[in-house]
Amino acid sequence: MSEHDSVHLPERDRPWMMRTYAGHSTAKASNELYRRNLQKGQTGLSVAFDLPTQTGYDPDDELARGEVGKVGVPVSHRGDMAALMDGIPLGEMNTSMTINATAAWLLALYIVAAEDQNPPTRQEQLQGTTQNDIIKEFLARGTYAFPPAASMRLIADMIAYTVEHVPKWNPINICSYHLQEAGATPVQEIAYAMSNAIAVLDAARERVPAERLEKVFGRISFFVNAGVRFVEEHAKLRAMSILWEELGRERYGVTDERHLRFRYGVQVNSLGLTEAQPENNVQRIVLEALAVTLGRDARARAIQLPAWNEALGLPRPWDQQWSLRIQQVLAYETDILEYPDIFEGSKVMEGLVDELLDGARAEMAVVAEHGGAVEAVPYMKGALVDSHRRRIRRIETGEHVVVGQNRFTESEISPLTADAEGGILVVDPALEAEQANAVRAWRSQRDQAAVDEALAQLAEIARDADASENLMVPTIAAARAGATTGEWSRTLREVFGSYRAPTGVGEAAAAPSDPDLNELRDEVSRLQQGLGRRPKILVGKPGLDGHSNGAEQIAVRARDAGMDVVYEGIRLTPAQIAASALQEGVHVIGLSILSGSHRELIPAVIDALRESGVTAPVVVGGIIPEQDVAGLKSAGVAAVYTPKDFDINRIMRDIVALVGADAQLTPIAVGGSSANGSA
DSSP, X not given: OOTTGGGSXXXXXXXXXXXXXXXXXOHHHHHHHHHHHHHTTOOSEEEEBOHHHHHTOOTTSGGGTTTTXXXXXXXXXXXXXXXXXXXXXXXXXXXXXXXXXXXXXXHHHHHHHHHHSSSOOOGGGOEEEEXXXXXXXXXXXXXXXXXXHHHHHHHXXXXXXXXXXXXXXXXXEEEOHHHHHTTOOHHXXXXXXXXXXXXHHHHHHTTSOGGGHHHHHHHOEEEEOOOSOHHHHHHHHHHHXXXXXXXXXXXXXXXXXXXXXXXXXXXXXXXXXXXXXXXXXXXXXXXXXXXXXXXXXXXXXXXXXXXXXXXXXXXXXXXXXXXHHHHHHHHHTSSGGGSSOTTTTOHHHHHHHHXXXXXXHHHHHHHHHTTSTTTTHHHHHHHXXXXXXXXXXXXXXXXXXXXXXXXXXXXXXXXXXXXXXXXXXXXXXXXXXXXXXXXHHHHHHSOHHHHHHHHHHHHHHHHOTTOSSOTHHHHHHHHHHTOOHHHHHHHHHHHHOOOOOOOSTTTSOOOOOOHHHHHHHHHHHHHHHHHTSOOEEEEEOBTTOOOOHHHHHHHHHHHHHTOEEEEOOSXXXXXXXXXXXXXXXXXXXXXXXXXXXXXXXXXXXXXXXXXXXXXXXXXXXXXXXXXXXXXXXXXXXXXXXXXXXXXXXXXXXXXXHHHHHHTTOOOOOOSOOOSSOBO
């Protein structure tokens, strides 16, 4: 062997599992998409469910209005799951399901669908992952359904059940991905994810025999984020690996090296994808993928890449194919799989890892002082809102350069977005009624007595918090009987109650003064003098969209500017928003939607406001395609803001001018308006 041969591996490593996060419209349409993707070389499935499925509602529920089939596939019962997986041998497939509050239910449907395949697949043969991380839902994503204690019980029961009966299944992905999407720094992402893992493992320890805890530890996997600062992001993953092994050895007594491995999958960053010059997102995605592939000792086991146009709307199959091809080029055309760990011995990498470890351990200690991750949700939420605010402020001031957004903004017209739908997938609006009719037909054709009996058994076990029976057993029985997603969730809501997570707005610290914010405060003060009281804004999140980061930042900035703010969090009906606006006497209403349901829900909110006698102007923000803006303004929206409108102070000045005009006050000098403009 030559001197140069020693730097190569004896043989090239196998590539990671390649997935595409996909699902839309119906189970049948999504199944066709999955089968095409597998034919293109995808090696695992990653199922995106729609918001009603994620939050536990059937398509005919009032809260599902406008949301059915938009951000994922609707799955209401075992028939839907069977259609979704039709022709895909589940005994051979590795399936990841991004599902949390209803994870136990969707896994039950998957188990039943596998049993019903020809030939049948036994549950012990199934391989895959359920995200099942409810703490990060309270912090960052919003698809929770039950209070914390009940949610943790469901997670612990699911872990206990799968370790014994579905041993190849990863029952939970400790999910730091959405923490970064909510503004977490690398230190916060590490610390909160590890604190979350401790809470989960401590809960599981109460539900499994002591001798099985090591296997439980070995089945815990992570789902991480990777931003464009890919050197630091790679160091983050090495730090997480070190901390995970420490936790296993020192807190849980794990000795088996196989169980101590830090196993993670990844979707690279979506927060940094821009609506402005969206073609730049392609190179961002490639660079972010390097963070999780370059270093062998911290390489991802599974990767799914976002599409270049996710800041514009739902990606099309061709867009997802592009992302899959990026993975395939990295794996099969480059030489990254031919070498041992290329960062071994790097003083720079070791120094970065040590910095992150020191910061993460300190922040984990703070979470522990609050009583652990569950009790520390308000603290962590406030810290994330603060961190995200600092990130946005750096972009506003130009300290953080985003190419095409706050620098190098001159651009040719992109041919990628030149089609009539703006380069995105548009879901047929007739689909929702079809799915609502389909679930009603399903209910009418099943054995109702069997469903009632199964749900009664589920409720009985759920009522006894000390029950030795595992909640997965009656959940699987209800799935077999033909119960629906909404019925399973409603049964548990009636037992466990409902919950509204902290918004982080009240917990966020006051913003430091700067000249731009002081000028905005002066404008708000002059508006207050004209109105005779402080201007008041209601920030509302209609529908089931739980991505509240933008709404929180608007609420915090309005508060810092001197406005009174009404923000009650996520998941509000149009009637609730209208009632709150009337009761609070607000001057302006700001609505935020990122799920694609704006065409249905925004007009519904405006109708409810007018029926209640509220005439305050309405502004809207979110992922809203340009071709939808005119329709929203025709419905009565005064201004529309999208991700390219990154300067929040400018948005607030628009709102100040809008309120002043609505009150027929003397115009207040403002600093400009957004691309979509205020009315």
